[in-house]
Amino acid sequence: MATYTAADGAVLHADVLGRDDGPTLLVLADGAAAHPAYLGDLAGMGERYRLVVPHMRGVGRSRDAPLASRWDQADDVDRLRAALGLDRCTLVAHSAGTRLAVAHAARFPGRLAAQVLVTPPAEYLVDVPSDAAALLAARAQEPAVAAALAALEEEPDLTDDDTFTAWRVRSAALGYARWDATTQAHARGMRYAVAAARTYMAGETPADLHERLRAVTAPTLVVAGERDVSTGVAPVLAVAGLFARGEAVVVEGSGHFPFVEQPAAFRAAVDPFLARVLA
Template sequence: MRGVRAASPRRYGRRVATYPAADGAGLTYDAHGPADAPVVIALPGGSARDPAYLGDLAGLAGARRLVVPHPRGVGHSPLDPAHASWWAQAGDVQDLRLHLGASRVVLLAHSAAARQAVSHALRFPGLAGLVLVTPSAASLVDVTSDAEAVAARRATDPVFRAAVAALEGGAGTSSAQAYDAWQHAGAPAGYAAWGTAERAHAAAGRWHLAAARAYLAGPPPDDLRAGLPTLTVPTLVVAGAEDALTGVTAPAALAAALPAGRLVVLEACGHYPWVEQPAAFRAVVDRFLAEVLPG
């Protein structure tokens, strides 16, 4: 399966558009795929990484309308720190849903955006489904992560060791350029292997320091974890068996905490399943979408 790679977003067409947020800001989104197809909204992680790194999620836009919002302060969306925390941007997703006018939507989120997606689902009912891809779940579940154990299996890999050392050296927060450079230096730690496709993918999408600070500002609501047992929307959690950033135990605990949660762990896969194992990723996601959002 490693020989099958994600399709270019240009294959299915890409349109850049804006929608009005509740605070009056004009926020940007990319739309891939047929305009009349069932809608999947995909939230990029990072935090605050340019959504170009999502591509078209291994060709998901071939049969779906894939809508990818630019977080506040990223891409073409303006930054207002007062409205840019992940909790506040959960409301932006609702504004986007209203703008699109789709009666049923699946919300997909990668990595750090999982908390935004879960917060949105708790506050705004009516989603057809949730897909949480290698979610950063530390703020959502209380469980010991196995990420260090996963990393230990790669201890003899010099490229991986150098990437981990860069990450552990501390974020370069002296400037936006330093922060982006720090993230790119640590990029190899996010993949199960460091091949041609992985290197090309790691170069896509800048990280934005000011937007990341705003996104992570403020504590989560006290009742966020308590609300998980009430979240009955069908939820697919996809983890990578070799994900040294989030591990497997936290995504597994998140899936178990949700009444309609299910977990799929992809072998030989790190933090970016649509790049590392695109065929396996599409198989599990397509099967889930066929259940909750038939086209």
């Protein structure tokens, strides 16, 4: 566990996993809502890299820190980079955690060495028709998917983190390409923080965001799940085009969590990119 101090004096925390002598990756979990434990070591990436995984404001060991939007928490990421003694950092971000990665890239482009954006939400970034509805229609008759859709139709109980987490778990089957023992166990291990999620998503997208992202010269890999009904595939792949050195890859047989569902294929997609850019 590492600690670092934010600009407002808040003491924030991060898990440190993997090889102490490996290249450092800053790993950003889903939004500020999910406790980062669900990431594990990203399909064994800790065997090669040092993974530094911040507990974002309102989550886990940083639970008592004042809450902030993703645009403001970009400064926290840069503070963590500095605390680790890195001139530039390499980010791996998952799901809504990519919103923070995008905010960081827009605010601190010169301090980014490379980034991997795994199944990013894309609707606020690109105007590309989504194929998510078609992907969902192909699975609508699966009992687990039908039950998850019924759960989504309920009003989420925002009373506290436990009730919100229970609602999210009931709809979790939509996040995976298959609903088996592995994915069910992974879904049951997810934990969410309601207040952190609300504040994280607050704030207007900067009007010049696209111009800022086009100025980012750090290599960027965008990873899509072939059967991701959360984001679709086409909009996710289009995100790579926002960056001067963007590229994209699709992990077949995967939904929103390729490092859980298809760990070997996920590593086959990500490892060559990181080896190339970190060299």
